[in-house]
Amino acid sequence: LKTSFETISVIGSGSWGTALAHVLAGAGHRPILWGRDVAVSESIASAHENSKYLPGLKLHPSVTASNDLVAALEKSQCIVCSIPTQQIRSVFGPFAPLLKNKIIVNSSKGIEIGAHLRVSEVFAQIAPTAEYLVLSGPSFAEEVVKGLPAALTLAGPSTETAKRVQNTFSSAVFRLYTSSDVVGVEIAGALKNVVAIASGMVSGLKLGHNAQAAVITRGLAEIARLGKCLGAQPLTFLGLAGMGDLVLTCTGPLSRNRRLGEALGLGKSLSTVQKELGGVAEGYFTAKAASSWAQSLGVEMPILREVYGILYEGTSARDAVSSLMRRNLKEEIE
Amino acid sequence: LKTSFETISVIGSGSWGTALAHVLAGAGHRPILWGRDVAVSESIASAHENSKYLPGLKLHPSVTASNDLVAALEKSQCIVCSIPTQQIRSVFGPFAPLLKNKIIVNSSKGIEIGAHLRVSEVFAQIAPTAEYLVLSGPSFAEEVVKGLPAALTLAGPSTETAKRVQNTFSSAVFRLYTSSDVVGVEIAGALKNVVAIASGMVSGLKLGHNAQAAVITRGLAEIARLGKCLGAQPLTFLGLAGMGDLVLTCTGPLSRNRRLGEALGLGKSLSTVQKELGGVAEGYFTAKAASSWAQSLGVEMPILREVYGILYEGTSARDAVSSLMRRNLKEEIE
Numbered sequence: 112l113k114t115s116f117e118t119i120s121v122i123g124s125g126s127w128g129t130a131l132a133h134v135l136a137g138a139g140h141r142p143i144l145w146g147r148d149v150a151v152s153e154s155i156a157s158a159h160e161n162s163k164y165l166p167g168l169k170l171h172p173s174v175t176a177s178n179d180l181v182a183a184l185e186k187s188q189c190i191v192c193s194i195p196t197q198q199i200r201s202v203f204g205p206f207a208p209l210l211k212n213k214i215i216v217n218s219s220k221g222i223e224i225g226a227h228l229r230v231s232e233v234f235a236q237i238a239p240t241a242e243y244l245v246l247s248g249p250s251f252a253e254e255v256v257k258g259l260p261a262a263l264t265l266a267g268p269s270t271e272t273a274k275r276v277q278n279t280f281s282s283a284v285f286r287l288y289t290s291s292d293v294v295g296v297e298i299a300g301a302l303k304n305v306v307a308i309a310s311g312m313v314s315g316l317k318l319g320h321n322a323q324a325a326v327i328t329r330g331l332a333e334i335a336r337l338g339k340c341l342g343a344q345p346l347t348f349l350g351l352a353g354m355g356d357l358v359l360t361c362t363g364p365l366s367r368n369r370r371l372g373e374a375l376g377l378g379k380s381l382s383t384v385q386k387e388l389g390g391v392a393e394g395y396f397t398a399k400a401a402s403s404w405a406q407s408l409g410v411e412m413p414i415l416r417e418v419y420g421i422l423y424e425g426t427s428a429r430d431a432v433s434s435l436m437r438r439n440l441k442e443e444i445e
Numbered sequence: 446l447k448t449s450f451e452t453i454s455v456i457g458s459g460s461w462g463t464a465l466a467h468v469l470a471g472a473g474h475r476p477i478l479w480g481r482d483v484a485v486s487e488s489i490a491s492a493h494e495n496s497k498y499l500p501g502l503k504l505h506p507s508v509t510a511s512n513d514l515v516a517a518l519e520k521s522q523c524i525v526c527s528i529p530t531q532q533i534r535s536v537f538g539p540f541a542p543l544l545k546n547k548i549i550v551n552s553s554k555g556i557e558i559g560a561h562l563r564v565s566e567v568f569a570q571i572a573p574t575a576e577y578l579v580l581s582g583p584s585f586a587e588e589v590v591k592g593l594p595a596a597l598t599l600a601g602p603s604t605e606t607a608k609r610v611q612n613t614f615s616s617a618v619f620r621l622y623t624s625s626d627v628v629g630v631e632i633a634g635a636l637k638n639v640v641a642i643a644s645g646m647v648s649g650l651k652l653g654h655n656a657q658a659a660v661i662t663r664g665l666a667e668i669a670r671l672g673k674c675l676g677a678q679p680l681t682f683l684g685l686a687g688m689g690d691l692v693l694t695c696t697g698p699l700s701r702n703r704r705l706g707e708a709l710g711l712g713k714s715l716s717t718v719q720k721e722l723g724g725v726a727e728g729y730f731t732a733k734a735a736s737s738w739a740q741s742l743g744v745e746m747p748i749l750r751e752v753y754g755i756l757y758e759g760t761s762a763r764d765a766v767s768s769l770m771r772r773n774l775k776e777e778i779e
Contacts, residue, residue: 249658259652260770262659264777274774283770286659288777318593320697324583325596325620328689335683349669349683350777355662362696363654436594436620440611443598443622443684 115279116214118143120187122202124151124176126164126252127218128193131280133256135191136171138282142191143175145183152176168256184209189216189279191246196221196230203237210238216265216276218246220300221393227400229297242272245293246280247300248351249359258284264352266290288351295347298338302401302415303357304368304394306330309414310361311369312421312428315376322432326414327361333412336445337401340408368394375421376428398422411445413438449613450548452477454521456536458485458510460498460586461552462527465614467590469525470505472616476525477509479517486510502590518543523550523613525580530555530564537571544572550599550610552580554634555727561734563631576606579627580614581634582685583693592618598686600624622685629681632672636735636749637691638702638728640664643748644695645703646755646762649710656766660748661695667746670779671735674742702728709755710762732756745779747772 121132124146132144146152154162155176159169177183184190184206194202196219203210215238217230228236231243248263255261265280265287267273273289281287290296309330313322335348347353360366365373371392374384385391402419405412413435420426455466458480466478480486488496489510493503511517518524518540528536530553537544549572551564562570565577582597589595599614599621601607607623615621624630643664647656669682681687694700699707705726708718719725736753739746747769754760 249655249662251654254653254655257653259656260659260766261655262663277774281774283767286770286774288775290777319585319588319591320693321583321585321588321595322593324689324693324697325594325685327692328583328683328685329596331688332683344778345680345683346778349662349666349679349688351659351662354665354683354688355658358661358692358696359654359658362692363658432594433617436617440608440615440620441622443624444678444680 115140115275116187116189118187119189119191119279120145120183121191121193122180122183123193124148124155124161124164125193126161127250128191129161129165129170130250130252130255131191131193131218132174133170134280134282134285136173138280138285140279141173141175143177143183143186145177145180147178149178152178165253165256168253170256181206181209187213189214189276192217192219192230194219197224199223199230199233200237207237210241213238213241214244214272214276215241216244216246220247222301222397222400224396224400227403229294229301231293231297242269243267243293244273244276245296246287247296247356249355251359251363255285260284260286262286262288262351262355264288264290264296264350266293266296266352268293290347290350292344292347294341295338295343296352298341298343299334299348299353300356301397302334302337303360304392305398305401305415305418306334306357307360307366307368308372308392308394308398308418311372312376312431314369315373316428316432318432323361327357330414331357333414337405337408337410337412340410341404367392371395378428381422395422449474449609450521450523452521453523453525453613454479454517455525455527456514456517457527457553458482458489458495458498459527460495461584462525463495463499463504464584464586464589465525465527465552466508467504468614468616468619470507472614472619474613475507475509477511477517477520479511479514481512483512486512499587499590502587504590515540515543523548523610526551526553526564528553531558533557533564533567534571541571544575547572547575548578548606548610549575550578550580554581556635556731556734558730558734561737563628563635565627565631576603577601577627578607578610579630580621581630581690583689585693585697589619594618594620596620596622596685596689598622598624598630598684600627600630600686602627624681624684626678626681628675629672629677630686632675632677633668633682633687634690635731636668636671637694638726639732639735639749639752640668640691641694641700641702642706642726642728642732642752645706646710646765648703649707650762650766652766657695661691664748665691667748671739671742671744671746674744675738701726705729712762715756729756
């Protein structure tokens with residue numbers, strides 16, 4: 112196994128990018144954390160703290176903040192991507208030559224709006240010579256920076272590279288499991304937000320714990336069904352990037368997607384909810400992309416279909432649940 | 446498909462047996478609910494209420510309570526088992542001839558202490574000519590009796606019988622999915638209690654949401670690994686009897702097993718905790734049975750091993766978590 116990377120750059124100084132830089136520093140590296148926000152970089156440089164996204168939490172002193180994207184991309188062979196999925200193309204695109212033969216560890220979830228591309232597909236277009244891996248799993252940034260334990264899935268096509276990156280990140284509190292299933296990890300990370308909306312609706316409708324567990328489980332089952340048609344391994348969905356992340360999203364502190372679902376379950380209109388949330392939750396877009404996949408592949412996804420109906424066709428949450436319960440009786444694994 | 450059963454008897458008038466009788470009545474049947482407790486039967490007959498286990502909740506008037514086990518077993522072709530697993534042999538054994546060629550729908554979870562038998566194996570000894578199915582999934586009895594929706598897995602070797610029982614129980618709020626994986630459903634139902642203890646420890650140690658999601662996910666992964674060696678289908682663990690029930694157990698109202706784990710995580714001694722709980726949680730026994738299986742089959746189950754160490758060998762919860770995090774780095778699916 113090759114030794115670790117000389118320098119690693121984390122692109123994106125939001126809460127999760129910052130947490131990953133902190134993890135890398137704790138594992139003995141001196142990561143560069145790039146962000147556009149000068150105030151964030153200055154707070155990291157002067158006080159070892161991301162005052163905007165992780166206020167009050169001390170970062171490892173070996174984290175170096177930077178606002179120079181070219182330098183950050185030039186200096187490192189391993190580039191961690193941690194910016195919003197819809198910005199990946201515009202941030203990395205202009206500097207594509209700097210990604211030549213690099214190792215990209217993507218930690219951003221979601222699907223690019225428009226052509227409905229997974230992040231690996233976006234990078235395959237921008238940087239076809241780079242080696243792409245995806246890191247995903249149950250991980251609130253705050254807990255990671257506090258030094259609480261976490262375990263995630265790291266997927267990439269080359270076992271050797273995956274092991275190298277696994278060793279680079281791992282510590283006594285941050286544990287990575289390798290996988291070769293990039294598609295499965297990406298689909299799980301993106302589509303969990305649709306299930307989070309459905310889970311929120313069940314809360315809003317006050318349908319109880321049994322219904323909550325059922326919608327989470329059957330939601331993941333249909334994501335696995337879609338994933339299989341897209342080339343994923345079904346057992347990936349039983350893993351940290353699948354079940355693990357979904358359980359965290361649906362039972363941990365309220366996410367934007369669950370809040371959206373809950374408000375719809377309480378009978379509020381979509382426009383009212385979006386005003387309250389101050390914008391659109393990511394699951395709103397993912398539901399559209401996934402519906403188009405499901406339709407073109409002929410995959411039955413009843414929970415997705417009902418969430419789509421509520422978001423785009425004005426179905427009421429109560430009617431949606433009722434039609435889910437009244438479907439023809441099925442086998443569990445189809 | 447055959448029409449439904451003329452009479453169905455539910456053996457066991459605890460909260461779950463009562464809820465199942467209520468479900469059957471709601472689906473148009475006139476179930477006999479057998480229990481030893483005369484006060485319970487009388488409260489059902491006089492007030493349509495199980496005053497002991499589900500006080501304050503109205504049961505469907507078509508539920509008939511009985512204290513006559515022979516009559517209950519004689520009258521029905523379909524027998525629902527809902528008594529504690531350790532009592533199955535002593536309750537049914539003396540009346541084994543009455544189970545000849547019957548259909549048994551078992552809803553009790555756990556492993557028989559001693560020979561470490563699954564419930565299907567116990568019934569195979571008592572009633573070898575009966576057709577055995579197992580019903581399992583996320584289901585608090587109270588919510589079911591309140592009419593809130595629930596979805597469960599029903600597993601049995603014959604598709605025809607499974608569909609018949611599925612149709613018998615199903616309604617607009619109670620939805621069964623069929624499966625042929627009896628072993629997987631039984632293993633999932635029994636071993637979830639070990640993961641519930643581990644999940645409670647993580648709470649007691651205040652390790653956060655990430656660690657909670659990780660222990661639940663990796664716990665289920667190792668149960669699936671054991672299950673596979675015992676003949677189960679790995680994808681069963683992604684289903685309602687696997688992930689669904691585990692999520693409910695680990696995130697719903699505190700169960701005895703989670704309380705046990707939490708108290709151990711807080712540093713209390715096992716004997717203190719057992720005094721507080723007023724008895725032993727089921728996961729305590731299951732951990733022993735599962736450890737012996739894992740050892741004889743050579744299956745690596747690190748979370749089980751640590752739970753066993755805490756329960757039987759005096760390991761501290763903190764040391765257990767620490768050794769889980771310091772294991773060799775792994776692939777996610779082995």
